[in-house]
Amino acid sequence: MRPTLSAVLLVGALSSPVLAQDSMPTIDVRGLVDARLILTDNTVSWEDGGLGKTRWGGDASGDNRVVGRIAEASLIFLPKFSWDWSGVIHVKVDSQQHQPVDVVEAFLRYKPVPKSDFRYEARIGAFFPPISLENTGIAWTSPYTITSSAINSWVGEELKTLGAEFTVSREFEDFDLSVTGSAFMANDPAGTLLAWRGWALHDRESGLFEQLPLAPIRTIESGGEIDRQAPWVEPFHQIDTRIGGYAGITLDHYALGQLSVLYYDNQSFDRAFDGFQYAWDTYFVSAGYKNELPGGVELISQMMIGNTSMGTRPIIGSKVNNDYWSVFTLLSKRFGDHRVSFRYDHFEVVDNDFTDDDLNQETGNAWTAAYVLKPFRKQRLTLEILHVDSKRPEREFLNLPVRAKETTIQASYRFFL
């Protein structure tokens, strides 16, 4: 893997942005570096083996800390093979990911020029399903905040389409309507984190070769009901032979705003196991709404409700069977080079199974306030306060308080290529 990536990086470094009259194929390169200063809470983050909800938490002795990190360095290669065929390859380095360099998205796009009110677009490769209304910036960043909502944090860490997607859109007098469908492989362990860690709020989207840590909860520890599970998740692992899919519809009305609904099912065979990772049968409905309110205030709201299950036991059904749901509302207003945003998240996991040592019940709320300043071209400064208040009974078995109130203050400086 690594030599190939180095070669890609080298090619990218040598090629400059597109010049006039170039013949195709060509490659454009974009990217960003995010330098971060963080004042953490004392709760230990899930990233460090705890059950905290944020990306950066307290140290091993349970004290809060101030840390400086390169939160992300991303390069995005944008090859154009012809006027209809193009590609996207997003390569990322961050201080917490499993691989030194990983691929976040890599896909080929076919988009012929419209000949009528209908537009067509097809994507083949690895990419995020079209769920997030927040992560519209380069490298799947949010123009509003540093930290994504609980819903989109999960999309970024555990969901990826490894397959094909086809979208057809039609323009009407007052609205655009688009319908999308996809078939994909892999993504079988998706749902693991929602069950055994619960929801989280962060900005660390996973690469294709990612391993995300699991806290030493009872059920996966030695002697636990599901102790063959490795203490990490590989979200894009292919475990069974089934094909998953999603189907969605988006209605974008000039006055009423944009409404999207998507149904996702990874169709995993919930008894499949490949030696250290299980397949989780995960499905959900996601809905998103976006509009501009009077006064130029942008409103974004999303909700997601679904179920994930794995394993089987005689009579009583799945070893793990959890419902999950979350909703958030974000309000944002831009004042020239400044932007102010507020978001409220609510999230829950409901544990339906009868496995004694597997307590995945959870409920929580999060409040995010962010100020963005773009002092110069291609630079962005963001200050963010994130507060998450969550209850998770399983914490008691790790000698932690069931209720955790976590506050993270971050300053991010981004430089864009």
Next chain:
Amino acid sequence: MSRQAENLRAEQGCVRAIVGVLAFALFLPLSLATAADLTVTVTDKDGKPVPDSVVFLMGGPPTEPGPTVKMVQRDQSFNPDVLAISVGTKIEFPNEDPFRHHVYSFSPAKRFELKLYGGDEVQEVTFDQAGEIAMGCNIHDDMLGYIYVVDTNLLGTTNENGAATISGLEDGSSYEAQVWHPRLRGPTRRTAQTVTATQSATIEIGLKRDRRKQSGSDFEEGAY
């Protein structure tokens, strides 16, 4: 200079003055009658000026193609947003951005597709049919621009103050003024009102909300 000569000069000056006054009296009304101006101000229902409205008058002399004009691709947007031309006029499409644009239209009045690399290349299109032409860019979905082709040379596009001035009208004559705007309510996006040349007129139109993004590309934009 002799006194006689002085008298002669004065007499000549007098004659010249009389001829001048006569000429002024005779020809000024004539010139006014052939070249009146009309300023039309377009406002929305709240009385706010509406820029980028096309104002045109029917009933003028036979239409001739206008001089070639430009629709510029700059900062990932069409400049101007709305370009009004007479039938038969050519439009050049320079690309001033350092990246490509793939401009297209499937409007019945003109279907075309332009692959704009940029630099010094000049690509032009002749618009020989009246009607509205909506343009997009297949690379940048947010780009939206309009060309409006009319079968008259009496046309103008409103400025920031919502005003358009049309010259070369017959003084005192009445015309049917048509106003077109991409967000005007109704299937033709057009409204008409009778106006009289030499007077200014205000035409009120009902507009749909503008949901387009602020023009210009953002370096953070991730819709690649």
